[in-house]
Amino acid sequence: MVSDLDLDLTATEMADLVRRKDASPAELLERTVARMKAHDPVVCAWSEVDLDHARAVARSLTDEAAHGRFRGPVHGVPFAAKDQFHVRGMVTRMRGADSAPADVDATAVARLRASGAVLVGKTTMPLGGRPPPTRNPWHPDHTPGGTSSGSGAAVAARMVPVALAEQTAGSALRPAAYCGVAAIKPTYGRISRAGLEPMTWSRDHVGIIGLSVADLALVLGVIAGPDPDDPTSLPDPPARYLDAMHQPRPARIGLIGTRQLPAEAEPAMLDCTASAAERLAAAGGEVRPVWLPDELAAAGSIVNLLRAEGAALQERRRGDGAPGSYWAGELVPAPFYVQARRARVWISELVEEAMAGLDVLLMPAAPGAAPRGLERTGSAQYLSPWSFLGLPTATVSGGLAPEGLPLGLQLIARRRDDAGLLRAAAWVESVLGRLGPPPMS
Amino acid sequence: MRLAVPATTEEALAWLVARAHETWDVRPDTDLVAVLTPMARAMAALTTLDIPERIEPNAW
Numbered sequence: 001m002v003s004d005l006d007l008d009l010t011a012t013e014m015a016d017l018v019r020r021k022d023a024s025p026a027e028l029l030e031r032t033v034a035r036m037k038a039h040d041p042v043v044c045a046w047s048e049v050d051l052d053h054a055r056a057v058a059r060s061l062t063d064e065a066a067h068g069r070f071r072g073p074v075h076g077v078p079f080a081a082k083d084q085f086h087v088r089g090m091v092t093r094m095r096g097a098d099s100a101p102a103d104v105d106a107t108a109v110a111r112l113r114a115s116g117a118v119l120v121g122k123t124t125m126p127l128g129g130r131p132p133p134t135r136n137p138w139h140p141d142h143t144p145g146g147t148s149s150g151s152g153a154a155v156a157a158r159m160v161p162v163a164l165a166e167q168t169a170g171s172a173l174r175p176a177a178y179c180g181v182a183a184i185k186p187t188y189g190r191i192s193r194a195g196l197e198p199m200t201w202s203r204d205h206v207g208i209i210g211l212s213v214a215d216l217a218l219v220l221g222v223i224a225g226p227d228p229d230d231p232t233s234l235p236d237p238p239a240r241y242l243d244a245m246h247q248p249r250p251a252r253i254g255l256i257g258t259r260q261l262p263a264e265a266e267p268a269m270l271d272c273t274a275s276a277a278e279r280l281a282a283a284g285g286e287v288r289p290v291w292l293p294d295e296l297a298a299a300g301s302i303v304n305l306l307r308a309e310g311a312a313l314q315e316r317r318r319g320d321g322a323p324g325s326y327w328a329g330e331l332v333p334a335p336f337y338v339q340a341r342r343a344r345v346w347i348s349e350l351v352e353e354a355m356a357g358l359d360v361l362l363m364p365a366a367p368g369a370a371p372r373g374l375e376r377t378g379s380a381q382y383l384s385p386w387s388f389l390g391l392p393t394a395t396v397s398g399g400l401a402p403e404g405l406p407l408g409l410q411l412i413a414r415r416r417d418d419a420g421l422l423r424a425a426a427w428v429e430s431v432l433g434r435l436g437p438p439p440m441s
Numbered sequence: 442m443r444l445a446v447p448a449t450t451e452e453a454l455a456w457l458v459a460r461a462h463e464t465w466d467v468r469p470d471t472d473l474v475a476v477l478t479p480m481a482r483a484m485a486a487l488t489t490l491d492i493p494e495r496i497e498p499n500a501w
Contacts, residue, residue, distance in 0.1 A: 188501075295490060304483040328476050331460045339487050341498035346490075348501070390501065 011161035018076035025061035025076030045154040049121030072115025106195025123150025145175030146377030165207040170380030172207025177408020178370035188390030192227030217241035244423035251424035254290030266368030293350035305340035369405035454481035
């Protein structure tokens with residue numbers, strides 16, 4: 001039986017335990033249930049849980065494993081999905097609390113289930129302009145970030161080792177950074193968006209939040225790849241992302257200077273980034289300052305013109321009331337919307353030119369640690385430009401701020417180089433270390 | 442870029458506010474300036490870029 005001593009088990013470790021028959025999918029699920037019972041009354045990470053179904057699935061997977069049959073690399077690993085993903089038989093609350101239960105799983109959910117992962121339930125997100133009651137496991141008075149609030153909190157609280165998230169601006173990396181865990185927002189189109197309730201079609205990304213970079217690689221290897229149900233999915237065949245974890249090598253890192261950050265970072269965050277750069281260089285990495293094109297600064301602003309897409313989407317969700325930020329997108333002149341899309345193409349090219357000779361860029365994931373209060377989910381300013389450009393990004397822990405809250409670092413890679421991003425992130429994680437469970441544990 | 446709308450943030454904001462009043466029956470408690478300023482800034486930022494002609498919007 002997996003004991004409490006194994007509190008910090010990652011998804012990769014869980015999958016290995018199951019394959020070696022040192023733990024069963026049923027045991028791993030009961031471990032998740034115990035964590036949820038102990039901590040979710042405070043953390044409030046879940047919007048819907050179906051334990052009866054999860055237990056039935058885990059029993060089947062346990063029987064199969066006992067006979068040496070494994071559905072895939074995540075056989076028996078518990079996971080969660082943000083309440084933006086369609087899950088068969090469950091309401092997608094982002095679509096509306098009174099909407100009909102989904103008929104089919106989102107592609108990402110379906111691929112994980114087909115590979116043997118056990119869906120425990122759906123995690124919270126802001127709805128109707130209001131944040132969820134979800135609390136940061138590192139301190140209940142602080143936000144876990146958003147909008148993948150529950151996914152970040154559930155992973156950080158060690159309820160599940162991995163969770164599906166979504167990022168339009170900064171919604172996957174920010175909660176991971178605030179909660180002290182890892183996350184990836186791969187290249188636009190790398191993971192199918194079929195069955196993901198849209199926010200802004202051209203910058204919505206399926207993200208993954210996990211306890212380690214290897215966990216991100218494990219899950220990405222299962223869910224990435226072309227999908228006929230998502231015409232924007234990349235045609236590239238799935239890569240062997242986990243292989244990159246076995247070949248860690250010092251990365252060539254471009255350090256984005258303080259003066260290029262879109263807003264003033266807090267001193268603790270600046271210290272954290274500088275210290276990380278020093279440690280990475282001392283460990284053999286090639287770390288050098290990089291000056292990004294001035295046009296990148298405009299990207300953080302221009303992204304607002306994509307509200308035209310949000311307005312088109314909101315049309316069917318419209319109720320009574322005053323025009324809000326999404327409806328304001330109705331006013332975007334069509335030529336400006338087209339020019340914003342052209343700017344995205346061009347600025348992406350300029351950034352990739354600036355990355356010559358580098359594997360990744362390094363900068364903070366947020367201006368600081370998770371802000372106090374649950375009314376706001378923090379700033380996406382450091383994350384949003386990369387979502388606009390569709391470039392792959394990941395966050396790893398940079399350590400703790402003096403007040404004991406996690407600080408997250410962000411890595412950015414070239415379009416389609418998700419494997420290179422994960423390889424660099426794994427090396428950075430190996431040098432800087434992962435955060436252990438929060439003190440609530 | 443040359444478009445038939447104002448190019449500075451202030452001009453763009455005034456243009457958007459006027460369009461908002463033409464489009465909706467705006468409630469008095471609606472802070473249009475707060476809602477529309479990010480878009481006005483975006484429009485102004487876009488007019489500062491000299492995007493090469495070869496760049497197509499869908500090549501992404």
